[in-house]
Amino acid sequence: MDSEEIILLLENLGPDSRGRLHTLAHQKRMDRYGTKVYLRGLIEFSNICKQNCLYCGIRSANKSAARYRLQLEEIMDCCQEGYDLGYRTFVLQSGEDDWYTTDKLAQLIAGIKRSYPDAAVTLSIGERDDETYTRLFEAGAERFLLRHETASRRLYEALHPTMTFENRRDRLRSLKTIGYQVGAGFMVGLPGQTSQDLAEDLLYLKELNPDMIGIGPFLPHQATPLKDEPAGTLEATLDMIALARLFVPDALIPATTAMGTAHPYGRELALQAGANVVMPNLSPLAVRPKYTLYDNKICTGDESAQCRFCLEQRIETAGFRVDMGRGDSLNWLSRP
Ligand code: 5AD
Ligand code: FES
Numbered sequence: 001m002d003s004e005e006i007i008l009l010l011e012n013l014g015p016d017s018r019g020r021l022h023t024l025a026h027q028k029r030m031d032r033y034g035t036k037v038y039l040r041g042l043i044e045f046s047n048i049c050k051q052n053c054l055y056c057g058i059r060s061a062n063k064s065a066a067r068y069r070l071q072l073e074e075i076m077d078c079c080q081e082g083y084d085l086g087y088r089t090f091v092l093q094s095g096e097d098d099w100y101t102t103d104k105l106a107q108l109i110a111g112i113k114r115s116y117p118d119a120a121v122t123l124s125i126g127e128r129d130d131e132t133y134t135r136l137f138e139a140g141a142e143r144f145l146l147r148h149e150t151a152s153r154r155l156y157e158a159l160h161p162t163m164t165f166e167n168r169r170d171r172l173r174s175l176k177t178i179g180y181q182v183g184a185g186f187m188v189g190l191p192g193q194t195s196q197d198l199a200e201d202l203l204y205l206k207e208l209n210p211d212m213i214g215i216g217p218f219l220p221h222q223a224t225p226l227k228d229e230p231a232g233t234l235e236a237t238l239d240m241i242a243l244a245r246l247f248v249p250d251a252l253i254p255a256t257t258a259m260g261t262a263h264p265y266g267r268e269l270a271l272q273a274g275a276n277v278v279m280p281n282l283s284p285l286a287v288r289p290k291y292t293l294y295d296n297k298i299c300t301g302d303e304s305a306q307c308r309f310c311l312e313q314r315i316e317t318a319g320f321r322v323d324m325g326r327g328d329s330l331n332w333l334s335r336p
Helices: 003-011 015-033 072-085 102-115 130-139 153-159 165-178 195-208 234-247 257-262 266-271 307-317
Strands: 036-039 041-046 089-094 120-124 143-145 181-188 212-217 321-323
Touching: 003 195, 015 234, 036 307, 041 072, 072 089, 072 102, 089 143, 102 120, 102 130, 130 165, 143 212, 153 165, 165 181, 181 195, 181 234, 195 234, 212 234, 212 257, 234 257, 234 266, 257 266, 266 307, 307 321
Parallel strands: 036 321, 041 089, 089 120, 120 143, 143 181, 181 212
Antiparallel strands: none
């Protein structure tokens, strides 16, 4: 499909065609991954960030955020707990926090790989230079999540005062060249986002051919300039998940926390529209409420201590099976 065909489709989806789109995506997912849903243990290790994205609750200009930074030993403790719970992928996510130097991160990654050689390490730490990306890959990190956020230059520039559109794309290219399994992705329902912008997101994904694709609705955060903007809708986000599955059939696509925040069954609905990964929260309970990218984030209270078991129930009720394996992307496994 070209841009005009995608726009036509997006602007004419009704209840029937939307159902057909989600069914097609579900069939594609069944064909590639079956009913398996991969679990990743998410560790949000620092909410300190030097960037200032307009939508994000941990932007540097938000002086009301309670900041925290986990020590390397505390991150290792989370991995131990996760490993004992059965996780074989750890996603280390943070704001862009230079306190974690290349040396510290390489030491952490090597330590995790030494203790848990059968686990995969995924980084989600934002933009760094090639040298750092290379050293962290050599230390044992095999995957990297860096959403492109939006493929529209106009929107990207309006939302990211401290970053450039070119550099974002350049970082994604580098990660791929270095050899990481790469995750891109975007938000749906950003203020001012049009069908044409969403068409560009899909065409960009097709061109980049990432291993992972993270898609969630934009959700406002009260301490950001976008606090009064409407949230992205569940329906539009499900449509984009389904289309991402059809455009990049072998990708691993998470049913994101933002989907679960937008609707009580948002993650289940995402799984039924082509998603095949969930990322339960493994962060220490004490810091969870502080990692707030948007308002009303789920899984931040005491009742969420073990998201693993909550999600296992939910996934099975939705008709899928939990797979605790590393779950590498088919795309990557078939690379020469
Ligand atoms: N609403 C939805 N998603 C957000 N993210 C950051 N802020 C928000 C928000 N207000 C997403 C970005 C980022 C990912 C970790 O979280 O896409 O890449
Ligand atoms: Fe976190 Fe259900 S997934 S409480």
